[in-house]
Amino acid sequence: MELILLTPWDLSIAALLVLLLAGLSFHLRLGIEKRLAVAAARSALQLGLLGLVLKVIFAQSNPITIGLLTLFMLLVASYEVMNRQQRRYHGFWGMGVGVLSMFLSSFSVTLLALLVILQVDPWYAPQYLIPLLGMMLGNTMTGVALSLDSLNQNAWQQRASIEARLMLGHDWQTAITEIRRNALRTGLIPILNAMAAAGVVSIPGMMTGQILAGSPPLEAAKYQILILFLVSASIGLGSVTAIWVGSKHLFDERQRLRLDRLTRPKH
């Protein structure tokens, strides 16, 4: 089976649908037409650019440029995580929690996949590294953002009960244990749903892509299973790290609850 190449005309038809939706939003005064247009244009631009950049990077296969690209991806993902928080940490920690947790999880899981499972040669071959890391980071970003948001919101709302436990001599980990557990659950719900629905309700994006590109369905399914498992591991590891580092930062060296380390919501 040949890969069917898309013409600009093909993309225009799809873009027309988005425009139609924007028109509908304008007509019904839903007020999302502007955001929709910006988001659509942004994604087209970003993906187009990525295509161009990857073309160059695939051709060069230079470890330094590949490294820089992964670093860029990590920073953008961390910025997104910070941006999705209602209450962020002040200063360095606002970005730092995301950078640390996603570096530890997504990068190590991707490395494991490249070195042990796929045994790519050289291991940094960008055709494998970049898409894999992208999938890890994209999903882990959502998990980490949800976990941290839940952690900090609940810590804020349940300040009185946390402090009541501190007053009675509980250590900080005991005082925040339920909130932590909830935060982890919140972060993992999307991937749990995705795994439950995979193959029954939805056909995951990567498998769709491989089938469209002509792979045998069973091979595509095996790849998809591998990716789902790796992604869940990365989300889990990332969320646990973020919750651990984040909750520790909510307390100081005398185990006082320090909500002054969080910013207020903007609206």
Added chain:
Amino acid sequence: MSQLSIHNLQVQRLLPINLEVLASQCITLSGPSGCGKTRLLRAIADLDPHQGEVRLNRIAQRDIPAPQWRRRVGYLPAEAAWWRERVGDHFLNPDPKRFETLGFTLEWLEREVSRLSTGERQRLALLRLLGNEPEVLLLDEPTANLDQASARRVEQLIDDYRQMRQAAVIWVTHDEQQHKNSAHHYCFKDGKLELHAWS
């Protein structure tokens, strides 16, 4: 034997505070709301960052691990929070005699916290705190929401506890009688703590 000494304690916008409470001594604090009584108690319990020194039997606060410090220097806030549904989930070794002194029985452990009145919650929070057998009690208006009879029972329990454990007690209150029963009565005036002279 527990003696609490506070030297140049500074919390947020308050002026430095010096205070000494001897073993089995009870002192009371008063002052308009917002004057810093709660901030002072929270700093002594090491719940807020502060400067200056707090010592328990001459051992500095920072030399005692925070959870242990808070078990030994027990702080009862004006409105204590509960983190589980059942009253009993908050008690390790409930003392039936103390429950009785405050007019409760151990059956109250089965009740749901959300169905208690403010006064019941306040009294149960005191019992919960005493379960730690603290050497110092920091009490933030423990009888504010109580009727006369309940207030007297709370006073009785605290008094017995203080003598039995030789505990030092700092008691925030607006009750004249409680001031008179205490060893000293301090008053917050313009951010400063002043010994109230009896006429």
